[in-house]
Amino acid sequence: AQSVAQPEDQVNVAEGNPLTVKCTYSVSGNPYLFWYVQYPNRGLQFLLKYITGDNLVKGSYGFEAEFNKSQTSFHLKKPSALVSDSALYFCAVRGAKGTLTFGKGTMLLVSP
Amino acid sequence: GAVVSQHPSWVICKSGTSVKIECRSLDFQATTMFWYRQFPKQSLMLMATSNEGSKATYEQGVEKDKFLINHASLTLSTLTVTSAHPEDSSFYICSALGALGGRYNEQFFGPGTRLTVL
Numbered sequence: 001a002q003s004v005a006q007p008e009d010q011v012n013v014a015e016g017n018p019l020t021v022k023c024t025y026s027v028s029g030n031p032y033l034f035w036y037v038q039y040p041n042r043g044l045q046f047l048l049k050y051i052t053g054d055n056l057v058k059g060s061y062g063f064e065a066e067f068n069k070s071q072t073s074f075h076l077k078k079p080s081a082l083v084s085d086s087a088l089y090f091c092a093v094r095g096a097k098g099t100l101t102f103g104k105g106t107m108l109l110v111s112p
Numbered sequence: 113g114a115v116v117s118q119h120p121s122w123v124i125c126k127s128g129t130s131v132k133i134e135c136r137s138l139d140f141q142a143t144t145m146f147w148y149r150q151f152p153k154q155s156l157m158l159m160a161t162s163n164e165g166s167k168a169t170y171e172q173g174v175e176k177d178k179f180l181i182n183h184a185s186l187t188l189s190t191l192t193v194t195s196a197h198p199e200d201s202s203f204y205i206c207s208a209l210g211a212l213g214g215r216y217n218e219q220f221f222g223p224g225t226r227l228t229v230l
Contacts, residue, residue, distance in 0.1 A: 041203070041224065041226060043224045044221040045221075097144075098144060099146070100207075100219060105154070105155050
């Protein structure tokens with residue numbers, strides 16, 4: 001069975017600084033990896049995904065993620081954080097039949 | 113494109129009553145929809161996989177008689193919480209598996225339904 005670990009409950013960063021939200025995964029076969037963002041009392045919004053190809057994936061709102069097969073990681077990054085980026089971020093891996101297994105989530109707080 | 117709606121967005125009900133939540137894919141057909149439950153500050157937990165025209169597949173520990181799922185058409189799945197109790201209070205999120213543009217076989221999420229059982 002696949003699993004996803006997000007080791008940080010919360011990440012704090014000052015506006016304008018780079019941010020990283022960590023994710024590691026475990027899956028048999030080729031990984032299909034996703035990042036989603038959730039604002040309070042809202043559903044999930046898709047940010048980006050890795051299926052195959054370049055290890056650096058670019059997504060919505062200036063976010064990108066780096067796939068590292070040897071470290072089984074898929075960290076989310078952004079060069080310059082905005083206060084409006086403050087939200088809950090989920091990493092997920094797709095399993096059989098299209099099901100998604102989510103990490104526990106990481107709260108990102110960007111201070112002005 | 114790839115819009116999934118949920119209705120209602122929030123509902124408050126008395127203990128013992130039943131509540132129906134609708135999930136619709138507005139601009140694509142979805143043979144498969146998923147229902148998740150999310151407790152405050154926690155991750156999404158998959159409850160069941162809903163397949164159009166067939167019975168839903170429930171995850172271990174989810175009571176199928178309590179959480180009734182119907183997927184009557186390619187654009188609509190419903191979740192009915194029967195005889196709701198306060199412990200059923202949660203945020204319920206659906207997603208639809210669709211093929212849209214370059215995003216093939218990907219889950220598109222609804223905005224969620226906040227259920228509060230008094």
